[in-house]
Structure formats: C-alpha cells, structure tokens
Amino acid sequence: MKTKKTLLTVIAVMLWVSIFAVQPAAAQDLLLKNGTIYTFDRGVLNGYDLLVQDGKIARIDRNITPPSKTKTIDLKGKSVIPGIIDSHNHIGLAGQINEYSENVTPEVRMQLQINPDHPRIYYSLSGGVTMTHTMHGSANPIGGENVTIKLKWGKTPEEMLEKRAWRSLKMALGENPKGSRGKYPETRMGVSDVIENAYLEAMAYREKWRRFNKKKQETPDAEQYRVIPPRKDYRLEALLDTLDGKMVIRCHSYRAEETLDLIRLAKKYGFRVAAFEHIHQAYRIADELKANNIGISIFIDSWNYKAEASEFSPWGLRLLHDKGVTIALNSDTSEKMRRLYIEAGKMRRYAGLNDLDALKTITLNCAQIMGMADYTGSIEIGKDADLAVFDGHPLSSMSKCTLTIIEGEIYFDRAKDQYIRVK
Amino acid sequence: MKKTIILIIALTVFCLSVSATEHPDRSIAIKAKKIVTVSGQSIENGVILVKGSKIAAVGNSVSIPDGATVHEYSDAIVYPGLINAFTTLGNTGISAIRQWNDAREVGAFKPNLSAFTAFYPWSNLIPNTREFGTLTALTVPGGGMIPGKAVLFNLHGWTPEDMFINKEAALIIDVPEPPIRKDKNYKKRLERVKKKKKELWTFVDKAHKYYLRAKNGDQNPFNPKYDAMKDLWEHQLPAIIIADCADNIRWAIKLAKTFKLKAILNNVYDGEDVLQEIRNSGYPVILGSMYSRNRKWEDGLDKVFRLPALLAAKGIPFAFSSSWGSSAFDLPLNAGRTVAYGLSQEEAVKGLTLYPAQILGLTGYGSIEPGKVANLVIADGNILETSTVVKDVFVKGKKVTGKSFFRREYDKAKDKISGE
Numbered sequence: 001m002k003t004k005k006t007l008l009t010v011i012a013v014m015l016w017v018s019i020f021a022v023q024p025a026a027a028q029d030l031l032l033k034n035g036t037i038y039t040f041d042r043g044v045l046n047g048y049d050l051l052v053q054d055g056k057i058a059r060i061d062r063n064i065t066p067p068s069k070t071k072t073i074d075l076k077g078k079s080v081i082p083g084i085i086d087s088h089n090h091i092g093l094a095g096q097i098n099e100y101s102e103n104v105t106p107e108v109r110m111q112l113q114i115n116p117d118h119p120r121i122y123y124s125l126s127g128g129v130t131m132t133h134t135m136h137g138s139a140n141p142i143g144g145e146n147v148t149i150k151l152k153w154g155k156t157p158e159e160m161l162e163k164r165a166w167r168s169l170k171m172a173l174g175e176n177p178k179g180s181r182g183k184y185p186e187t188r189m190g191v192s193d194v195i196e197n198a199y200l201e202a203m204a205y206r207e208k209w210r211r212f213n214k215k216k217q218e219t220p221d222a223e224q225y226r227v228i229p230p231r232k233d234y235r236l237e238a239l240l241d242t243l244d245g246k247m248v249i250r251c252h253s254y255r256a257e258e259t260l261d262l263i264r265l266a267k268k269y270g271f272r273v274a275a276f277e278h279i280h281q282a283y284r285i286a287d288e289l290k291a292n293n294i295g296i297s298i299f300i301d302s303w304n305y306k307a308e309a310s311e312f313s314p315w316g317l318r319l320l321h322d323k324g325v326t327i328a329l330n331s332d333t334s335e336k337m338r339r340l341y342i343e344a345g346k347m348r349r350y351a352g353l354n355d356l357d358a359l360k361t362i363t364l365n366c367a368q369i370m371g372m373a374d375y376t377g378s379i380e381i382g383k384d385a386d387l388a389v390f391d392g393h394p395l396s397s398m399s400k401c402t403l404t405i406i407e408g409e410i411y412f413d414r415a416k417d418q419y420i421r422v423k
Numbered sequence: 424m425k426k427t428i429i430l431i432i433a434l435t436v437f438c439l440s441v442s443a444t445e446h447p448d449r450s451i452a453i454k455a456k457k458i459v460t461v462s463g464q465s466i467e468n469g470v471i472l473v474k475g476s477k478i479a480a481v482g483n484s485v486s487i488p489d490g491a492t493v494h495e496y497s498d499a500i501v502y503p504g505l506i507n508a509f510t511t512l513g514n515t516g517i518s519a520i521r522q523w524n525d526a527r528e529v530g531a532f533k534p535n536l537s538a539f540t541a542f543y544p545w546s547n548l549i550p551n552t553r554e555f556g557t558l559t560a561l562t563v564p565g566g567g568m569i570p571g572k573a574v575l576f577n578l579h580g581w582t583p584e585d586m587f588i589n590k591e592a593a594l595i596i597d598v599p600e601p602p603i604r605k606d607k608n609y610k611k612r613l614e615r616v617k618k619k620k621k622e623l624w625t626f627v628d629k630a631h632k633y634y635l636r637a638k639n640g641d642q643n644p645f646n647p648k649y650d651a652m653k654d655l656w657e658h659q660l661p662a663i664i665i666a667d668c669a670d671n672i673r674w675a676i677k678l679a680k681t682f683k684l685k686a687i688l689n690n691v692y693d694g695e696d697v698l699q700e701i702r703n704s705g706y707p708v709i710l711g712s713m714y715s716r717n718r719k720w721e722d723g724l725d726k727v728f729r730l731p732a733l734l735a736a737k738g739i740p741f742a743f744s745s746s747w748g749s750s751a752f753d754l755p756l757n758a759g760r761t762v763a764y765g766l767s768q769e770e771a772v773k774g775l776t777l778y779p780a781q782i783l784g785l786t787g788y789g790s791i792e793p794g795k796v797a798n799l800v801i802a803d804g805n806i807l808e809t810s811t812v813v814k815d816v817f818v819k820g821k822k823v824t825g826k827s828f829f830r831r832e833y834d835k836a837k838d839k840i841s842g843e
Contacts, residue, residue: 119720122724123716123724126724283832283833283836284836286836301750301752301753302750303749304516304517304518304548304749305517305518305519305749306517306518306519306520307517307519307520309517310516310517311832312829312832313828313829313830313832313833313836314829315829315830315832315833316832316833316836318833319833319836319837334716335714335715335716336714338724339714339760342756342760342809345808345809345810346756346809346810348809348810349809349810349811349812391763392763395809395810396759396808396809397756397759397760397762397763397807397808397809398759398760398762398763398768398807398808399763400763400764417723417724418723
C-alpha cells in the first residue's frame with residue numbers, strides 16, 4: 001500500500017513538473033518562408049525565404065524548396081531582422097554587478113556568475129534580443145571583465161558564453177565611481193588618477209617580470225633556484241591584457257571633458273577604448289570620437305536622472321551619425337531591452353536615418369563594438385542564424401516580436417508564450 | 424453749413440469704416456494634409472480657423488477671413504494637443520538630486536498641500552515635453568496616503584498663473600500596496616499595510632463627518648486637513664485613487680462608493696482581474712506608464728500593456744500618463760506600444776486626447792471642434808510612430824516659438840558655440 005502511494009506521488013510530481021518543463025530548443029534546420037527580410041547589403045527583400053542550416057544563414061532567395069529534415073515556418077509577410085544585440089546590460093547574472101569593495105578590480109569576471117534561468121533573459125528574448133554584452137557595474141573607476149552571452153535561455157552558462165567576442169574591461173568615470181563612500185576618489189581628478197595609477201603599477205609589474213625573465217635566462221641551471229619570481233598578480237595581469245591588445249576597454253562616461261581625458265590616458269598608456277557607455281554629452285565631441293575610432297553605446301533619449309545626465313540633446317545624434325561615429329543603442333535594464341526596436345525607431349526622427357541605418361544601431365553597430373561583426377549582427381550568408389521576426393514594421397512602437405531565433409534554434413515563440421505561463 | 428455737416432458725417436463714416444478694416448483680424452488659419460479631429464472623422468486637406476484662443480471652424484471649405492495669418496502644412500497631420508493625465512512635470516527635475524524634488528512630501532495625510540504651490544514654470548522639461556506634442560498635463564504630489572491636490576495646466580506661459588487651467592483639479596489618494604515577495608518579513612509587512620488602510624479609511628470617514636457637521640451649521644473645531652477634504656463633497660472634486668492589486672482596486676471602489684467620491688482609478692496593475700467590477704463602478708482609469716515590467720512571472724510579460732485593449736473592449740474610459748517629468752515627452756510612443764497588444768490606433772489617440780479631457784473635466788480640450796481651445800500639434804506623420812517629428816505646436820491659439828533645451832543644445836554643438 002505504501003509503495004503504491006509513493007509510486008502515485010512520484011508520478012503525480014513528475015506530471016506536475018512536466019508542466020513547467022520548457023523543452024530545450026531542438027537544433028534543427030529551419031526554412032522561414034515569405035518574409036520581409038531586412039538585409040544591409042541587399043536592402044529590404046519582400047516575399048523572400050531564408051534558409052537556416054547548422055545554425056547558420058545558408059540561403060536567402062525566392063521560393064526555396066525545403067530540404068529534408070527542415071522545419072518550415074510560413075511568416076506570411078512578417079519582418080525578419082538580425083537578432084537584436086544589447087551592448088550594455090547587467091542581466092543574466094546570479095549576484096552583485098559591482099565589486100565595489102575596491103577601486104580597481106579588473107581581475108573579477110562577470111562570466112563566473114551567469115544565471116541561465118533568470119526570467120529577465122526570457123523577457124529580453126520576447127523583444128527580439130539574441131545577444132547581450134553583460135557588464136560589470138560602474139561603481140569602480142576600473143571594474144571587472146564583462147561577458148558576452150547569447151540569450152540561450154535554459155542552456156548552461158558555458159553554452160551561453162560567446163567566446164568569439166572581444167574580451168572587454170569595464171571602466172567608469174564621473175559620479176558613480178566617485179560616489180561618496182568617504183574614500184578616494186571624491187572628484188573627477190581622483191577618478192582619473194586612480195586609472196592612471198593602476199596602469200603605472202601594471203607597467204612596473206611588467207618591468208619586474210621582464211627583469212626576472214632576463215635574469216633567469218642569464219642564470220646557469222645550477223643557480224636557477226636563486227632566481228625568485230615576482231608575486232603573480234591577476235589584477236595587474238588583467239590590466240596588461242588591455243595593453244597587449246587582448247582586451248578592449250568599455251568606459252562609462254557622461255561628460256565630454258572626462259571622456260576626452262580618458263582618451264588622453266588611452267593614448268598615453270596604449271589601451272584601446274572600443275566604446276564609451278551612456279556618454280550623454282557625446283554630441284559635443286563627435287569629431288574627437290571619430291578621430292580616435294571610438295564608438296558609443298547609449299540610451300537614445302533617457303536622461304536627467306542624475307546631474308551629469310542633465311545636459312543632453314537627442315537631436316545631437318544627427319551630429320554623431322553625420323561624423324561617422326558608430327552608434328550602438330543599449331538599454332541597461334531588462335525593461336528597456338525588450339523595446340530596443342522602439343528606441344531604434346526613434347533614430348529616424350532624431351538623426352534622420354533611414355530604416356536600415358536605424359536598424360544597424362541595435363544590430364550590426366553593436367556587433368562591431370563587441371568584436372562580433374564577422375559572426376552576427378546582420379542577415380548575411382554564413383553568419384549565425386540570429387534572427388527576430390516582427391508582426392509589423394520592426395522599428396514601429398506598434399509592432400511586437402513573435403519569434404526569436406539564436407543560431408537556428410527558436411528561443412521565443414509568442415504563440416507558445418501563453419502556454420508556458422503558470423497561474 | 425449743410426455741406427460742412429455732410430462732410431463731417433462722411434468723414435466720420437469713412438474713419439469708422441477704415442478703423443474697422445484696419446483693425447487687425449486676430450484669426451489664424453491652419454491648412455494641413457490631414458486633420459485628426461478625434462471627435463469625428465479625420466479631414467483630408469482641411470483648414471482650421473482659430474480666433475483668439477479658440478477653434479472657430481474646421482473643415483474642407485472653411486472661409487478664411489482677410490487679414491488672417493495662414494500657416495500651410497501641406498505634408499502634416501494636425502492632432503489635438505496631447506494630455507498627460509498623471510505626471511510630476513514642473514515639480515521635479517533631476518531625479519537623483521533631493522533638492523530638485525518638490526513632488527514627494529513627508530507625512531501620511533496631506534490633503535491641504537497643493538502641487539501648484541511648488542510648480543516651476545521655467546523648468547527646461549516643459550518646452551522639451553511640449554516639443555513632442557504634450558500640451559496639457561496634470562501634475563500630482565506624492566508621498567503618503569493622501570499626498571495632496573493636483574494642478575492642471577497648459578505647457579506654455581511665463582508665470583504659473585499663465586499656465587494654470589485649474590489649480591486644484593483633483594485629490595490624490597494612494598492606497599498602500601501589500602508586499603509581493605513572500606520572504607520572512609511578509610506577514611509583518613502585510614499587517615502594516617492592513618493597519619495603514621484602516622487609517623486611510625478612518626481619515627476619509629472623519630473628514631466626511633467633519634463636512635456633514637459643517638453643512639449642518641455645527642461648530643467644528645477648525646482642522647486644516649479635514650477642511651481641505653471638504654471639496655470632495657462640496658464641489659465634487661475628483662479623487663484619483665492609486666490602486667494596483669485586485670484587492671486594492673476593490674477597496675478603492677468601495678471607499679469611493681461609501682463616501683460618494685467622484686473617483687478616478689489610477690494604475691490598476693491587476694485591472695484585468697476586476698474588469699467587470701471597474702465597469703460596474705462607472706469609474707474611469709488613468710493608466711500608469713506602459714514602459715513597465717510585469718511584477719510576477721505568472722502575470723505574463725505583456726501584463727501592463729495588454730490592459731488598455733481590455734479596458735477599451737469593456738467600455739471603460741482610460742487615459743495614458745507618463746509620470747516622470749524627464750521622460751514625459753515620450754508619452755505618444757508609450758501609448759503607441761499598446762497598439763501592438765490589441766488597442767486600435769484610434770483608441771490610443773483618444774487615450775491621449777479626448778478621454779483624459781473627459782476624465783479630468785476639461786470640457787474645452789481633447790478634440791478639434793469649433794468652440795474648443797486651440798491646442799494643436801502639427802506632426803509630420805502618425806503621432807504614435809517612432810519616426811514622427813512635431814513641426815509646430817499651438818497653445819491656446821498661439822504658435823509657440825520658444826526653442827526647447829534639446830534644440831538649443833543641438834544648435835550650440837552643431838556650430839560649436841560657447842555660450843547661448
């Protein structure tokens with residue numbers, strides 16, 4: 001009797017659990033038929049099919065006959081855009097985003113706390129987002145190493161990790177790192193000094209190791225035991241990676257002058273800034289940004305939430321675009337991430353961009369500042385099949401995403417969304 | 424003699440007739456590709472005739488008087504000025520800076536406080552917001568359970584008096600929300616909320632009794648807070664009741680019915696669960712921002728922005744709002760988002776114009792009809808669309824010429840001008 005009861009309980013529990021179980025997306029070849037495909041090299045293609053094989057975009061053509069073992073989805077004219085990329089966010093993490101116990105912490109890495117089950121990953125998928133650059137917070141002048149992840153909700157952290165992206169280190173200027181914690185720095189002068197000092201230490205460390213290696217070479221084998229290596233310092237080694245071209249800098253800044261100061265430091269010490277984050281006053285220094293080939297990862301028009309964000313003009317985006325600065329739009333929150341397409345749509349009114357150029361600000365431009373432009377960010381043969389399907393114009397506030405595909409697997413299907421909600 | 428008199432009369436008549444024609448006609452005629460009247464059918468290639476601060480005529484064949492200033496917008500769509508039904512515009516600035524806060528006050532019951540006393544007409548946020556089509560707004564106080572009274576104003580003018588439509592347009596009541604997260608403090612927090620709600624009920628009850636005693640001519644020891652509540656019954660001052668969970672929405676309806684309040688429900692996050700009850704109550708709804716998350720996984724990711732379509736289907740009047748002053752300019756897109764989730768474009772535009780006007784008692788606003796206030800937005804496209812630019816706005820019949828902070832910053836940066 002007891003075993004029967006236990007057996008029934010086990011079966012009941014298994015049935016109950018199965019309601020919650022979201023089947024992991026199956027790796028399958030896909031044929032998206034009859035879509036309005038937004039390509040950057042061939043323009044907007046009406047009534048075209050897109051074939052996905054082995055997780056890559058294989059063919060874009062009219063009337064493709066589905067090969068065997070290919071799942072066919074009739075889009076009935078819906079828009080297909082490259083999967084949206086959020087180049088600045090903090091989602092999908094299991095804990096704190098700031099190692100604010102100290103000012104310089106480049107040794108910490110966000111990839112160690114990826115939380116693949118976080119519901120906000122799912123909400124982002126519902127907005128057509130396929131990849132994010134999940135970052136360390138801005139409490140430190142030199143923060144930690146960021147991580148690029150594909151939003152493969154439910155997979156393991158290793159599977160979500162995007163290894164092809166550039167390694168990037170978070171830096172922050174302005175109010176956040178000088179936030180009154182009663183310790184140094186309290187001013188922008190101090191913030192600049194902390195960064196400069198860290199590089200001076202890193203270079204001194206490199207010199208120590210250079211001398212050690214030289215001495216080791218010059219010492220006969222029998223005497224090798226006398227040559228003691230310097231203490232290994234992961235912190236300073238992370239900084240040296242930024243000088244050796246192994247890691248780029250992504251720097252949070254707001255004001256124009258602190259940005260110019262950081263550019264000065266970058267030139268002085270030899271680290272490369274891939275993009276400035278937020279940088280509300282970018283419109284004042286479009287020339288300098290372009291001259292140094294630095295992009296920007298910004299909100300389109302969120303502003304005035306703190307003093308350094310109180311001087312801003314969304315119309316200034318036109319100046320930046322006209323000068324050729326790479327503009328990537330970001331959300332910094334999961335709420336905005338799922339409406340990034342609405343934000344990108346506004347590029348048309350603020351900067352006078354056409355649809356495709358506006359679309360680039362949430363796709364290709366983001367991939368470029370993350371080092372992923374060869375693999376994703378546009379619908380081209382051979383690239384990852386990271387795609388988002390919209391039921392109307394993909395930049396309209398009145399459209400919504402109905403399908404999100406990452407490397408050929410469907411991770412969000414609006415029709416099935418209702419099914420997995422549990423009351 | 425006769426000749427002189429005739430001459431004088433002729434001269435007088437001549438002078439009178441000359442002065443009559445020389446009197447400048449204060450009419451403005453606005454010609455546009457499309458006029459969205461909201462109250463009726465849209466008019467293609469129409470004309471709006473404005474006299475003083477009011478709309479005199481709208482149509483295809485409106486005769487334009489001599490001397491009228493004509494504005495031609497051959498590629499534009501004219502909308503009635505948008506109305507933001509619940510914001511802190513003018514009473515807040517940079518949100519992180521405490522000194523900029525004049526909306527959220529300390530204390531539980533403050534019906535004697537009014538947002539208009541702290542209203543800052545020279546806030547750079549006002550021209551910024553106006554530049555995107557919002558021409559009228561209700562600025563509300565916050566903090567506590569009865570934060571105070573809200574001010575209704577037009578987004579154009581020099582002094583506060585120039586801008587105000589109604590200094591005390593509504594009383595705000597904020598029903599305390601029960602905790603959502605079931606952690607170890609849940610029971611304690613729930614008990615505290617229950618206690619606060621009782622206090623809120625008692626306060627309204629006592630204020631009502633105070634009013635009744637005063638009406639009967641009884642000597643009331645003067646109580647400024649209860650006194651400030653009298654308008655609810657003396658003049659049917661609307662009470663905007665902020666309620667989110669289903670229980671609180673029901674509680675708010677019960678409070679309003681018990682004390683015969685002219686209630687307007689606000690936010691109603693769980694409105695979907697109590698749709699019929701809201702319908703039965705007859706109370707309209709002012710929605711919160713559509714750029715909001717669902718609070719629980721079970722609510723579904725579109726919880727907030729699928730509500731307006733449900734309200735519209737049930738025939739419950741609703742208005743959009745964007746509470747934070749710095750992002751209030753994005754109101755039309757905030758509303759536009761709901762079109763993806765079942766609301767029609769016509770209803771979305773109504774939720775930005777006619778419905779808030781009706782809900783807030785703004786009889787002269789919300790549509791383009793003869794007799795209404797000439798608050799007009801000239802847009803180069805669909806006002807709900809992300810690509811649309813507003814070319815011009817008219818507030819109370821006057822074309823607004825001042826540049827917004829956003830525009831001036833662009834001008835300065837474009838030409839690298841130091842200074843203004």
